[in-house]
Amino acid sequence: MKIAMVGAGNAGCAVAADLTLKGHEVTLIKTSHAMHDDNFNYLVEHNGKMTLNEFGGVKTACIHKVCRDLEEVRGKEIVIIYIQTNFHEQLIERLMPFLEDGQLVLINPGYLSTAYMLKHGSGKNLIIAEAESSFIDGRIMEPGLFRVGFRNVRNPIGIYPAARREEAIAKLDQLDERLVYLDSVVEAALHNPNMVVHTVGSVMSIPRIEKSMGDFCLYHEAYTRDNPATWRILEALDAEKMNILEKLGFERLPYVEACKYRNSLDEKEDAKQVFLDYAEMDTRAKGPTKVDSRYISEDVPQGLVMLEALGEALEVPTPIATSLIEIASAALGRSMRAEGRTLEKLGRETVRMILNDSRRKA
Numbered sequence: 531m532k533i534a535m536v537g538a539g540n541a542g543c544a545v546a547a548d549l550t551l552k553g554h555e556v557t558l559i560k561t562s563h564a565m566h567d568d569n570f571n572y573l574v575e576h577n578g579k580m581t582l583n584e585f586g587g588v589k590t591a592c593i594h595k596v597c598r599d600l601e602e603v604r605g606k607e608i609v610i611i612y613i614q615t616n617f618h619e620q621l622i623e624r625l626m627p628f629l630e631d632g633q634l635v636l637i638n639p640g641y642l643s644t645a646y647m648l649k650h651g652s653g654k655n656l657i658i659a660e661a662e663s664s665f666i667d668g669r670i671m672e673p674g675l676f677r678v679g680f681r682n683v684r685n686p687i688g689i690y691p692a693a694r695r696e697e698a699i700a701k702l703d704q705l706d707e708r709l710v711y712l713d714s715v716v717e718a719a720l721h722n723p724n725m726v727v728h729t730v731g732s733v734m735s736i737p738r739i740e741k742s743m744g745d746f747c748l749y750h751e752a753y754t755r756d757n758p759a760t761w762r763i764l765e766a767l768d769a770e771k772m773n774i775l776e777k778l779g780f781e782r783l784p785y786v787e788a789c790k791y792r793n794s795l796d797e798k799e800d801a802k803q804v805f806l807d808y809a810e811m812d813t814r815a816k817g818p819t820k821v822d823s824r825y826i827s828e829d830v831p832q833g834l835v836m837l838e839a840l841g842e843a844l845e846v847p848t849p850i851a852t853s854l855i856e857i858a859s860a861a862l863g864r865s866m867r868a869e870g871r872t873l874e875k876l877g878r879e880t881v882r883m884i885l886n887d888s889r890r891k892a
Contacts, residue, residue, distance in 0.1 A: 531704050534603040536625065537561055537612035538570050538596070541638070541664040544676045545612065545707075547580035548666060550591035552706050557595040557602045561613055561621055570596065572673030583671075584678040603628050608701060611637045612664075614824060615832040616869070618643040623650045631655035634701050636687070639663055641832045642719040642840075644690045644884055645876040657698045658690045660718040663792065665707050669815055679813035682792045684710045688718035692887050714888035716840070717780055720771050721788045724825075725833030727753070730764045732818050732825040733854050736861055744819040749809035767850045771837060777844045778889055822862055827869075830858040835870030843873060843881055 531554050535546040538560035546558045558578065560570045573580060578593030595602065603609045603625065613621060622643065629635065633656055637643045640660025647658050667680040687709050689698045695711070702709050712718055731752030732739065739746050752760055764785065772782040786801035794804045818825040834851045841848035859866045873881060 531555070531608060531701075532606045533557070533705075534559060534606040534609045535612060536600070536603065536609060536621070538573075539566055539613065540668065540670050540676070541666060542610075542612035543569065543573075543580055543670060544582060544666045544668060544678065545610070545638075545664075546593050547582055547589075547591040547676065549705065549707075550578075550580075550593050551582075551589055554705070555594045557597065557606065558593050559600060559602055560596075560598050561600075562617075566670060569670050569673045576674060579674055581675050582678055583675065584681070600625055601628050603633075604630060606633065608705070609633055609635045611635065611643075614828055615639065615641045615643070616824075616828050618832075619646045619650075619875075622646045626650045626654065629654060629656060633657070634659060634698055636661065636702070638665070639722045639724070640688070640715060640718050641722055641725075642715065642836050642871065642876065642881075642884070644715045645871075645880045648880045648883065649877045657694050657701075658715065659698055659702065660688045660690075660715040662686045662718050662721045662788070663723055668813075677813075679815070680793075680808070680811070682708065683795050684708055684792050686710050686712050686718060686721065686788075686792065688712040688715035690715045690884065690887060713780065714778070716778060716884065716888045717775065719836065720775060720840075721783070722833060723785065723789060723792075724829045725837065726764055726768055726771065726785045728825040728829040729834055729854055729858075730760065730767055732821075732823075733830070733858055733861070734760055734763060736821055739818055739821050742819075745816065746819065747814055747816045748818065748825065749811075749814045753806070753809045755806060763850070767854070770841065770846070770848045770851055773846045774837070774840050774844055774848075777846050778885065826858050827862065830855055831866040831870030834858075835867055835872060836876070839871060839873045839876060839881070840885075843878075843885065 533556045535558045546556045573596045578596045581590045636659040638661040644658045668678040671677045689695045731748045768785045790801040790804040837851045838848045
C-alpha cells in the first residue's frame with residue numbers, strides 16, 4: 531500500500547520503518563522544526579535509512595521518501611497522523627486541501643480529533659480512524675536509530691462514520707499492525723491511556739518533579755505496588771470516564787483492563803499486575819523531567835478537557851477531571867481549558883454528530 535506518515539518524531543519514524551519492513555511504500559513527512567531535525571536530516575541524507583533495535587534484534591528499513599511537503603499525501607490510500615495532539619487542529623487545517631475523497635485518515639492517538647476533521651473537512655468524502663495509543667513505544671537514540679521499548683500485542687481502533695466500518699477494516703487490515711476494532715472513535719479517545727495515567731501521576735507528583743531536577747520516572751515512582759492513594763485517584767478519574775462510556779451504551783471497561791487488552795495475550799493474568807509489570811520495565815524512559823511537559827501540557831488540555839467536554843455534553847459529572855485541570859492550570863500559570871478540547875473548540879454540532887454516530891441502540 532502507498533502510505534503517508536505525517537509526523538517524523540519518535541513514533542512516526544518507528545512506525546514508518548516498521549510499515550516499510552512489512553512491504554509498504556511509505557512517505558514520511560515532517561511537519562515542523564520543533565524536534566528531531568538531526569534525525570530527519572540523517573534520513574534525507576541516507577535514503578530514508580532507519581534502524582529499529584528491538585531488544586537486541588536489529589532490522590533496517592529504507593523509507594521510500596522523506597520530505598516536508600504536505601502535498602505528498604495525495605494519492606496515498608492511508609494517511610497516518612502521528613504528531614503531538616496539541617497540534618492536531620492546526621495540522622488538520624493545513625492538511626485538508628491536499629486530502630482526497632476516498633482516503634482513510636488514521637490519527638494516532640486520536641483524542642477525538644475526528645471532530646477537527648469534520649470541522650475543517652466539510653464536503654470531503656473521507657474515512658476517519660482513531661487509535662488508542664502508539665503501536666510502538668521507544669526513543670530515537672541517535673540519528674537513524676530507534677530503540678523499541680514496547681510493542682502492543684493489540685491496537686484498538688475506532689472508525690467514523692460507523693457505516694463505513696467494513697470498508698475501513700478492509701484497508702486497515704493490510705497494515706499488519708495487530709489491529710482490533712472498536713465500535714466508535716469515542717471509545718478510542720476515552721481509552722487513550724495517557725489521559726488517565728499521565729495526568730494523575732504527573733499532577734500529583736509536581737513537587738517531586740521539581741525537586742528531582744530531571745531525575746524522575748513517572749512509571750517507576752508514581753505507580754508502584756506501595757502507592758495506594760495515587761491509585762485510588764486514578765480509579766476515581768477512571769470511573770468518570772466509564773460513566774461517559776456507559777451513558778453512550780458502551781462497556782464500563784476500566785483502565786487496567788484496557789491496558790491488559792493492549793499489552794497481554796494471557797487472559798488469566800491479573801489486569802493490575804499487567805500494568806505494574808509494564809510500569810516496572812527497565813526500558814521505561816525518565817519523564818516528565820519538568821512540570822511543563824507533555825504529561826501535563828498535552829494530556830490535561832487534550833485529554834482531560836476533552837473528557838470534561840464530553841461529560842458536559844452528556845450531563846455526566848466529572849469532578850476529578852475538573853480538579854486536575856484546575857490544579858494543572860494553577861501550577862503552569864495558564865488556562866488548560868484555553869489550550870484544550872472544549873466543546874467550543876471541538877464544535878458543539880460536530881461533537882453531537884460523533885456522539886449520535888457512536889450511540890448504541892438499547
